[in-house]
Every structure is written in structure tokens, then in C-alpha cells.
Amino acid sequence: MAAAPVWSVDPRTGKEREQVAEEATAEEIDAAVRAAHDARGSLTDRTVRAAFLRTAADRLESAREHLVEAADAETALGPTRLAAELAHTCYQLRAFADTVDEGAFLDVVIDHPDSTATPPVPDLRRYRVPLGVIAVYSASNFPFTFSVPGGDTASALAAGCPVVVKAHPGHPATSELVAALLRHAAAAHGIPEAVLGLVHGLDAGVALVRHPLIAGAGFTGSVRGGRLLFDAAAARPVPIPFHGELGSLNPVLVTEAAAEERAERIGTGLGGSMTLGVGQFCVKPGLVLVPEGAAGDRLLTSLTEAVSDTEAGVLLDHRTRDTFLTGVTERAQLPDVESPVTPGAGGEHTVAAGFLTVPAAHLATPDGDHDLLLSECFGPVTVVARYTDTAEATAVLSRLPGNLTATVHLSTAEAAGEGRGAEILAQLTPLAGRVLVDGWPTELAVAPAQHHGGPYPATTSTATSVGGTAIDRWLRPVAYQSTPEPLLPPELHDTNPLGLPRRIDGRLEHWEH
């Protein structure tokens, strides 16, 4: 049987552009994983790892024009957005190089012997070691930042783990180009190219997570695909950590006072955020609680203007387009749901942005039909639920599944601590991994304090896939007991030759408050 071809497809026309590769066979997956595993020793040296990550960023930057063109041809995300995403990706690679240099992620803890303790404490020295080969599943909507050179790959390599990426079928050519650049960057530092494997194919993805030498997995994508792989990871004879970002509604609450204060600005801002990248952000605001009444009506008028002004856009591929059209049609047909701007088909290959409204009462208690509005609909659509009072808004929030983000728009007085501001923050915290005030969740920074994750289905673990602590996912602690210094790695020597932040005998060393 011939191997299945992998085609690069132009979403603007639906036509095949070129055959990029073939779907990986079981033998090819095994070979990629084994080669990555054999190459793991080449990532032991932290200095080499950091240099590799920086060279990778340099190579991607040097190839910017070519990469942006290739990605645009496959995703239709547009050169401006893609150039910004690539810059973001390079920044992230360099930020992980800095994380590697600093070494706090090693979490060095040293206890000197104490025979007076109960029970006695022997010499104990702990740090964190790489897990092994990591499987990375690329997302469709960020061909750079959440794909081959994205946060999962960068953080795994930073941790010292080789990576085998399962390419997203939406941009196979870009994936191959980027993988080649990363491999060349590795080779420039004497690291075998096998440290970054790339495979194509749906079945290949499942086989990958089941491979005995795969020690962990990172995933960004749909609830259906992510749960399938999560289940496969958990069902292995030796289960592995599966860090998946699966789906998020990203609720937004606009208080009565905020709507009265600046309905127009909030409506316009919402229109911009929900249509950004043709609504194809995992942090798109998908459910917005807006008060009934005049102020809320003004907000909707501004939202209507902003969304009506949005040009029809091309989605990532035709399957995404079909799913979007089905999703908005099903939602729009529900009782009492209205479409001030109807989302749906634009031209033959495009879609038009829109939004739906529904009385919040339909969402405040279980209601078989309307609960569809509490699930993510990928693409340029949002649901505005109009609430009559605080209790109703609270009831809707309490029924939501886990989210990446939860946002509240407050009035100036509420933001200053008057009224229910703090209470609302406390209500939103259990719902999400990132809580925003007066902003939009699509503003996602790569920064040390970032947390891009949240209760299931936002994430299948408590970890983040963006920001410095994303490296934590690919490490495990090892403690050395009564081990003579000549046998210990330098990270655990008393003299601290590498200048690492440490905890010694229970206290953070060199930390003074």
C-alpha cells in the first residue's frame, strides 16, 4: 500500500499547492523517536542548549521573508500578522535561552547532614533532569508560535529534551521549512539534527504518543483531538505527562457601571478582539455578559458597527470553514437567539464575522439546547448574553467549564476598589488561568509572569504553554543522597561553580528581604 501523500493546500482557493511529504509509517516514527533519544546527550550542556536556541532564533529571522510567504500561502493569515508572530516566536526562543542561562528552573536544593533531626537528615542534593523525548503536536492557528518552533518545542529543548513534532496538516510546507532551519541551527552547535524530528499524519500522531521512548507530550488544538491523545497517553503501560491546551470560551463580564461609563469603547474593543486573525485565537472572547438596558444597547450598537466593518476573511482551511458555518447555524437557530450581525459564509472561500445575542436566563440554569452556546465556536463569532441582574450573571459564570482566560470590564470606581470589583475577581479566578481587567484576552504576552493554561478543558494539566515556567513541564526532580562531590554534577557542588539560585538547608541562598 502506497503511503498517503501530504499536500500543502491554499485556503484562498481550496487547491492543492504541492505535495510536501508522505504520512509517516510506524517504522518512520520509531526511527525518528529512537534517533531523537540517541541524541539526548547532546543537549546536556546548558551553554550549548542556550546557544542553540539563540541560533535557531537567528536562522528563523534571517529566513523571515521566505517563511512568512510560505506560511501565508498555506494559512491565509496575512504577512503582517505572520511577521509579528515570527518575531514573537524568536523572542520566545531567546527568552528560553535566558531561562537556561539563569538556571533557576533546575530548582537546586541542598540539605547538609543533620544527625539531630527526626529522622536524621543525610546529605541530600536535588535538582531537575530532562524527562526524555517529547512529542509536540502543532496547532493550526499559529504556524510559528504554537507550531514547530513554538513554545512547546522551545521549552522542551531548553529543558534538555529532544523533540519529535507532529506537523499540523494545515501548514506542512512551513513545518518542513522551519524544521530544516532548526536542524541546521542544531548542527551549527554540534548537536545531531535528530534532536528535532518531524512527522506527518493523523495516525502518526497517535502512534507517536504511544511510543515507549516518548516521555511527555505537548499539544495545542481541539478538545476532540486533544482528549483522544490525552486518553492514549494515560492508557499507556507507562503513562506519560500530557500537557494539552484543548479549548476555551474566554468569558467576558461587562458590569453595569462599566457599560454606563464607556459602552462604545468596550463594544469597539470587543469587535476588534473577536475578529482578530479571523477569530482564530484560542483566547478569542467567546461569551460576553452584557447588561440589559440602554448602556448595554449602546455597547451592542458599537459592536455591530465594528463587526459590520470587518472584511470577510479566509479561514485556515476548508474544514475549519465548514465547522464554523455549521457551528454558527446551529447556534443561531436556538430559541431567542438573535443575530444583529449574522456570521456565516462570505464568498466561496471566505467567512463573514458576526455575533449572536441571547437572554442570559437561558444560560443561567441547565437548558439542553442553549448549553451549546457554552462551548467554543472557532472563528469570527461571539455570543453576547444579556443579563438582568448580578445574580443572573453570576449564575452563568458558575456554569462555565474551565478557560484560558476570564475578563471583567469595570467602571473607574469599581477598578479603584469601590463596589463589587474584588468580589468579581474572586469569582473569575476559579474559572481560568489568566484573569484580565479592562483588557482583551487576545493580548497575550510572552513574559515570565504569563500563564497560558487553565482548568480543563483549557488545559489537561496545571501547567502553562507560554512563558518561562513552560519549561517545568519537561523536567523531573532527582535527589542524590550521601553522594561524594566528585561524583555529583557541578550544579550540586557546594561551591556553586555555575552561580545558580539555590535553597540551602531550608533557606533561599543569597535572598534577603
Next chain:
Amino acid sequence: MAAAPVWSVDPRTGKEREQVAEEATAEEIDAAVRAAHDARGSLTDRTVRAAFLRTAADRLESAREHLVEAADAETALGPTRLAAELAHTCYQLRAFADTVDEGAFLDVVIDHPDSTATPPVPDLRRYRVPLGVIAVYSASNFPFTFSVPGGDTASALAAGCPVVVKAHPGHPATSELVAALLRHAAAAHGIPEAVLGLVHGLDAGVALVRHPLIAGAGFTGSVRGGRLLFDAAAARPVPIPFHGELGSLNPVLVTEAAAEERAERIGTGLGGSMTLGVGQFCVKPGLVLVPEGAAGDRLLTSLTEAVSDTEAGVLLDHRTRDTFLTGVTERAQLPDVESPVTPGAGGEHTVAAGFLTVPAAHLATPDGDHDLLLSECFGPVTVVARYTDTAEATAVLSRLPGNLTATVHLSTAEAAGEGRGAEILAQLTPLAGRVLVDGWPTELAVAPAQHHGGPYPATTSTATSVGGTAIDRWLRPVAYQSTPEPLLPPELHDTNPLGLPRRIDGRLEHWEH
């Protein structure tokens, strides 16, 4: 249908002592979890939490005589060992109170806005919040330290999470006594007693991990029981973290040079470690690689003496005894396996310690029958594999599943860095969460650098269940974006009113090297 009674049984006679409780019904489990969930706000204040943990330690200490007597009657572990275990447990509760006071576990990270970054960084402030109600599954072999008041409960309460404990059927009366003391300690600080629930019954344990309001689970026990619960946790509509310690062989390698240098001391030490607590430690050395030849023979002679001198002991219960007797019989019958001291039945209720020997060649390559020797046999038995050369010993090590510990005994010269010492350390590191030189794995300290965990099946996650970082299991990060200070918790205020270690704008604050 009448509820199933829960009996306290005397393992020294096999006779029922008293009926302690009834197995929990689905309604009772639901009530316990809901009450714990409703009580979660009472643990928000870190000062109150720390005080509660210290009072809990005080109350346990005050009741020492009574608790030791109760536990001995159900477990036959003996008053000396149990008093030491209780002291260890109280030390651990106080250590977690110190961890709560210090606050480093909150992992505070603050990024101030930077509009020049790509993409721009808004004000971002992250810390960690409690997961919710935690299910704790007690172990049979440590009625205090890995049971109701043990590391799982202490770390979950320290994190701010209420706990519902599933009592081990081996010591239900002790579990009830301890739970009552912990509840009184809670009440002394105005915390509802429901913050610590206790349920009995095997079915109750499964129902508990499936309850929608359970947010995580800690488990110490067998591979079979632990995997069943792990699978149930992963199969939930909303999967939860399951931190289980399931089983470990705890391999020990004795180098040729170490055997030549001090065969007798190693043999005697091994005899003491493998029979400690009648061999009922999860860190019991279960496979020992000893060189063929005269030095190895001397080691075995000393081991034989030490084990022969050990008195017959009572195991935790009759099911444990039956499993032990079956296990040693199956192993002893394998081809080329010898029993220099035959493990097996002592009196009607006791067992005699012993050990088996086997040529390491039988374990160095897959061999259907002998692979049984690579699985844990709970109780006072160990397997000594005699190796002919380094390659054979290495081959056996490479075939082992994950372990809590891996130990090597080196000669003085090897420990000083001559010969293969560092190479062996590197070989042992992938096998375990704790690596020991010239010690015995049963020496388990409660200390900041401790790591009690390891690759599966030692643990189902990368976390530890002992030591300060055990608290990490019950927390998840939340980032606040552009949130005005009046609405933020004090932990995230710029002025750092609580004196917490923090990372500010990418740098560890107040850290100077």
C-alpha cells in the same frame, strides 16, 4: 441492604477487634466532598493554615501513647517504630507550616508593563492558588506518615485544599482517632471540621476519585489499586491530577571493588534494611546486584547471618501475608533460583525473612519466567542477582521499570572519583527519583531536598509525596493582567507586604550571587 461493616482486625491473631464504622455510601461520599468544598474558604488565610498544622502536630503528640497503642493493635508494627513514625509525622506537619509561612511555594512573579517588548507586555502578576478538594488514599504500611495525617494530607492542607481521606482498611480505628484529632485542631482555629473528611470502603475510594468536586488525588499503595484509581481519574469528564506512589523494586548495585573492600558491612547493612518493619517499606531494597566470586560470597555469608538472626514477624494483615507467601513461593521455584535463607511462613500468623539468589544472566535479557523477579514482592525478602561482569550488571539495570530509589555501593577509591563511579551514577539517574551512594534506601528523611517519587510505576507523576515541594501538587498558577492593585490579593502588591520571595521583571528579587 445494610451497609458493610468496617472492622478493626488484630494481625497477630487474625481476629476482629471492634467494628469501627460502615463503608461509605455514595450519598455519604457526596456529603463529605460537598462539606469539604464548602469549607475551602476557611483555609484561605496562610497564617491560620500554618497555625492549624502546628496545632494538629501538638494534638497528635499529646495523644501519642493512645495513638501508638491503637496503631500497634491494628498493624503489629510495634510501639518503638510507631512512636518514631508519629514523631516523623509531627515534624512533617510543622515543616509544612514553615513552608506556608515562608510563602516561596506561591511562586510570585510580577512583570511591570513594557510597551517596547514584542509583543508588548502588560502588567502581569502570577501566583498559585489551591486546586480544590483533594482525595487522599492512605497506605497500609505507615499508619501515620502515609495515612490520615501524612504527607499528602499535610501538603494539601498547607496548599489551602480541604481533604477527604479514604482510610486504609488495615487501620480503620487509628484513622478515625487521628481524623478526630485533626478536626479538633481545625476547630481550634475556627476552621470547619469538614475540612478533613474520612470515608471507608473500596467502592467508596473509586466513587471519591470520580466525584466532580474532587480536584486532585494523592495515593500510596499497590500498582494494581493505584492504576485502577489513576485510570478512573484520567477517564473523568474533567480529568484531575493523580499523584500516586505505586511500587518500586529499589535496585542496589554493589561494585566488585566495594564488595572486596567491605563485603561484610554491606551484607549486614542489607539484611537490616530489607527486614526493617518486616520488609514492609516501599523503599525496601528488592533487587541487589552482587558480583560473582569470593568477595560477593562473603557478602552473602554476612547477609545470611543477618537475615537468619531476624525474628519472625507479623505482617500488616493476613491478605498481605498470603500475598507474600505466594510471591516468595513463585519466585523460589524459578529455575536456578536458590534460597540461602528461605522466606516463608513463620508461625500461624508470622512470616520469616529470607532472600533468593539468581544468576544475573537470567535478568539481563527478556526471559518470560525470571522477569517475575523484576517486580516488587512486599515483605521481608530480597533477590540477590550475581553478575559476572559490568556489562551484565548494566544490562539488568537497563531492563528495570521506574523506581523510588537506586543505590550503589562503591569502594573508597570509586567514591573519590576513580573508576566508574560517575558513570554508574549517570546510569542510575534515569531509573529513580532518589539515588544513594553507600547507604540504604530505607533511610528516608523529611527534608527540603527530599524527592520521594520516580519514573512509573514508582509514581504516576513527576512529583514527590515527601518534602517541602510535595505542596506543589495541589496548586495551579493564575496570572492577573492589568489588574488594579486595590483588587489584587496582598501577595501580588508591589510593596510585598507579606515579605514573599518573588521574581520581578524577570529577575529574582533580593537575590545576589
